[in-house]
Amino acid sequence: MIWTIYKKELIDSLRDRKTIMLSILIPMLFSLGMVFFYEAFFFNDSPEKYTVAVENTMDDETYTWFSQLDSLTVSKVTDPIQTVKDGEATIALYAEVDFLDKIEQGGSPTIDIYVDQFSQKGEQATSTLNTHLNTFKEAVQQKRYENFNLDAEVFEPFQFSINSISESEEDASSFLLSILAPLIIVMSIITAGIPTSNDIFAGEKERNTMEALLMTPVKGTSILFGKWLTVSTLSTFSGILATVMFVVTTKFFTEGLTNVIPDDKVVSFIGVMSIGVLAFGSLVSSIMMMLSLLANTVKEAGNYTSPLSILWMIPFLLLMGVSVNELTTTHFLIPFFNIFALIKQLIFGVYSIESIGMVVGSSILVIAILFLLGSFMFKKDRWVLGKGA
Amino acid sequence: MIEVNNVSKQFKEKKKTIAAVKDVSFSISKGEIVGLLGENGAGKTTLLRMISTIMEPTNGSIKINGIDISKKTMGIKQKIGVLFGSETGLYDRLSARENLAYFSSLYGISKHETNVRIDQLAVRFGMKDYIDRRVGGYSKGMRQKVAIARTLIHDPDIILFDEPTTGLDISSANMFRELVHQLRKEGKTIVFSSHIMEEVKLLCQSIIMIHKGELVYQGDIDELYKQEESEDLNYIFMSRLVRGA
Ligand SMILES: Nc1ncnc2c1ncn2[C@@H]1O[C@H](COP(=O)(O)OP(=O)(O)OP(=O)(O)O)[C@@H](O)[C@H]1O
Numbered sequence A: 001m002i003w004t005i006y007k008k009e010l011i012d013s014l015r016d017r018k019t020i021m022l023s024i025l026i027p028m029l030f031s032l033g034m035v036f037f038y039e040a041f042f043f044n045d046s047p048e049k050y051t052v053a054v055e056n057t058m059d060d061e062t063y064t065w066f067s068q069l070d071s072l073t074v075s076k077v078t079d080p081i082q083t084v085k086d087g088e089a090t091i092a093l094y095a096e097v098d099f100l101d102k103i104e105q106g107g108s109p110t111i112d113i114y115v116d117q118f119s120q121k122g123e124q125a126t127s128t129l130n131t132h133l134n135t136f137k138e139a140v141q142q143k144r145y146e147n148f149n150l151d152a153e154v155f156e157p158f159q160f161s162i163n164s165i166s167e168s169e170e171d172a173s174s175f176l177l178s179i180l181a182p183l184i185i186v187m188s189i190i191t192a193g194i195p196t197s198n199d200i201f202a203g204e205k206e207r208n209t210m211e212a213l214l215m216t217p218v219k220g221t222s223i224l225f226g227k228w229l230t231v232s233t234l235s236t237f238s239g240i241l242a243t244v245m246f247v248v249t250t251k252f253f254t255e256g257l258t259n260v261i262p263d264d265k266v267v268s269f270i271g272v273m274s275i276g277v278l279a280f281g282s283l284v285s286s287i288m289m290m291l292s293l294l295a296n297t298v299k300e301a302g303n304y305t306s307p308l309s310i311l312w313m314i315p316f317l318l319l320m321g322v323s324v325n326e327l328t329t330t331h332f333l334i335p336f337f338n339i340f341a342l343i344k345q346l347i348f349g350v351y352s353i354e355s356i357g358m359v360v361g362s363s364i365l366v367i368a369i370l371f372l373l374g375s376f377m378f379k380k381d382r383w384v385l386g387k388g389a
Numbered sequence B: 001m002i003e004v005n006n007v008s009k010q011f012k013e014k015k016k017t018i019a020a021v022k023d024v025s026f027s028i029s030k031g032e033i034v035g036l037l038g039e040n041g042a043g044k045t046t047l048l049r050m051i052s053t054i055m056e057p058t059n060g061s062i063k064i065n066g067i068d069i070s071k072k073t074m075g076i077k078q079k080i081g082v083l084f085g086s087e088t089g090l091y092d093r094l095s096a097r098e099n100l101a102y103f104s105s106l107y108g109i110s111k112h113e114t115n116v117r118i119d120q121l122a123v124r125f126g127m128k129d130y131i132d133r134r135v136g137g138y139s140k141g142m143r144q145k146v147a148i149a150r151t152l153i154h155d156p157d158i159i160l161f162d163e164p165t166t167g168l169d170i171s172s173a174n175m176f177r178e179l180v181h182q183l184r185k186e187g188k189t190i191v192f193s194s195h196i197m198e199e200v201k202l203l204c205q206s207i208i209m210i211h212k213g214e215l216v217y218q219g220d221i222d223e224l225y226k227q228e229e230s231e232d233l234n235y236i237f238m239s240r241l242v243r244g245a
C-alpha cells in the first residue's frame, strides 16, 4: 500500500512543472552559477596587476625601477590623484625627483602615496606596494650599515614573523568551498520538497481528495509514510544532484578550486555527502509534512513552509566562522547544525564515521518523534479534513 | 442497514463550540434510497462524514450491518462508497484511468480485476474517449462521471452522495438521477443529501430532514404528505421547521 501511494504521489508531483523546476533545474543552475561567481571574484583577483599612476615628470631611472616590480603597472600621467579618482589607476604615487639617485648618494628622499582607503582593491594594491618598498628599504639599509662597517643586528633588536597554519592557497579554497557547498546543497534539499509537501497534505485537504483517500481501507500511517517518502525522495534526489553538480563544476570548470577535492576522494566525498543529504532531506521532509498538515490550503501551507527556506541560514551563519578543528560533538548532534558541520569536515578532507553516525542518528530520532506526532494528527479528523463543503 | 444512535458532533473553534449535529437517531434499511434534506449549515456533510467513518462522533454510535463502525473501520470501508460534492476527489495531473486504478489498488483490488472494472465503468459512463487524458482538462460533466466511477470502483453496498448535483447543468444532473435508478435496481443502499425538494421527490421513497443539527422528520414521503395534508414539500419543510424551532 505504501508503495502504491508512493508511486502515485511521485508520478503526480513529477508531472507538476514546479517540481521539476525546483528539484532539478534550481540545484543545477545554482551550483554552476555560484561556483563561477566565486572563482571569478576570488581567484582571478589575486594575480591581477594594479595600476600605479605617477607624474609625467618622473625620471627614467626611477620609472624603470617601479616598472619592474611584480603585480604593478606604472603609467605616467599629468594628475595622478585625478587618475585614481577617475578609476583609471588604483594608486597615485608622487616620488621626489631623482628618487633613486638621491638614495644612492645617501640621501632620504620621500614618496607620497594616495589611495582610496575604502576600496578593497586599493588596500590590496597598497599592501603589495608596501611589501616592495620595505624590501627595497631593508636592502638599502643593509648596504649603508656595511659602508659604515656597522653590524646590522645592533639596529634590529629582535625579529619576528607571522605564519599561517593553513597551507595558504589550498586552505583558502577549502574555506571558500565550505561556504559554497552548504549553500548549494542545503538550499536544493529545502526548495525541492516544498511544493510537493504543500500539495500532498494541505493541497489534498483543499481539493477534497483527502476525504476520498481516507475512505479507503488504507491505514493513516501508511498514507502518511507514503507521502513522506515522496517528499524525502525529491529532497534527497535534489540534494545528491546538487552534490554531484557541485563536484563536477569545481573539478572540471574551475582552476582555483579544483584541488580541494582530490581525484581519489571524489567518490567518497559524494558517497558520504549522500548519506548526510539523505538524513537531512528526510528530516526536512518530516518537518514540512507537519507544517503542511497544520494548514488547510496550499497557500496557508506555503506561509508555514517558506520561512524554512530562510531559517536554515541561521545555523549556517553561526557555523561559518567555526573552523574544522573547532567542531565539537554538539555541532553534530543538533539537527540543522550537523549538516553544515558535516559538509565543512568533508570539504577539509576529514572523513569521520562518528560524525556521519551522529548526523544520521540524531536525524532519525527527530524524524521518529515527528512521525509519532504526525500519525497522531492524522488520526484526528480536525487535522486531516478540510473545512468541508 | 445503517443505524445512527444519539449521534452528536461538536467542533471546537478557538473559544466557540459549534454543535453541528445534535443527538440525531435514525435507521436506514438495506436497499433503501434516502434523501437527507436540510438547509445550508444544517449538518448534512458532517453527518455523512461520520457515517462514512472519516469523522468520529463526539457522542453516540453508528452501526452498519450491526457492526459499530468505530471498531471495525477497515472492513466497513470496503462496503461504503462516498462522493462529497459533485466532482471532487480527483487528481488533476492523473488521467481518469490512473485515478480509478489508484483508488482501486488502495481498496486492495487486483490489477486484473481493476482493469475489468475500469473498462465496465468506462462503458457505463461513456468515458471511453477521454479516459486516458489528464483529468485537469475535463469539463464539469466529465469530471462528475469519473468521480462517480471512483465512488463505485470497489462495488460498495452503501453509497453516500453529498449534494451530488450542486453546480451541475441539467443533463449532468439527469445523468445522476438515471444512475440512482440503476443502482436502486442493483439493490444498493443510497443516502444522498440535498436542499432541492424536487430532486428528493424524484428519487426517493424515504427522507430524513435535519435543521440546525437536529432531526426534524424521518420516514416515508407519502406519510409526511398525509400528516401535513399537503404535497408541497417546500411548504412542509418550512412548517416543520417553524414547529421544530
Ligand atoms: N471541520 C469543521 N470545523 C468547524 N466547524 C465545522 C466543520 N465542519 C462543519 N462545521 C460547522 O458545522 C455546521 C454544519 O456544517 P455542515 O457542513 O455539516 O452543514 P451542511 O448541511 O453540509 O451545509 P451545506 O449545505 O452548506 O453544505 C456549520 O455551522 C459548519 O460551519
Ligand SMILES: [Mg+2]
Pocket: A389, B044, B045, B046, B162, B163
Ligand atoms: Mg455540506
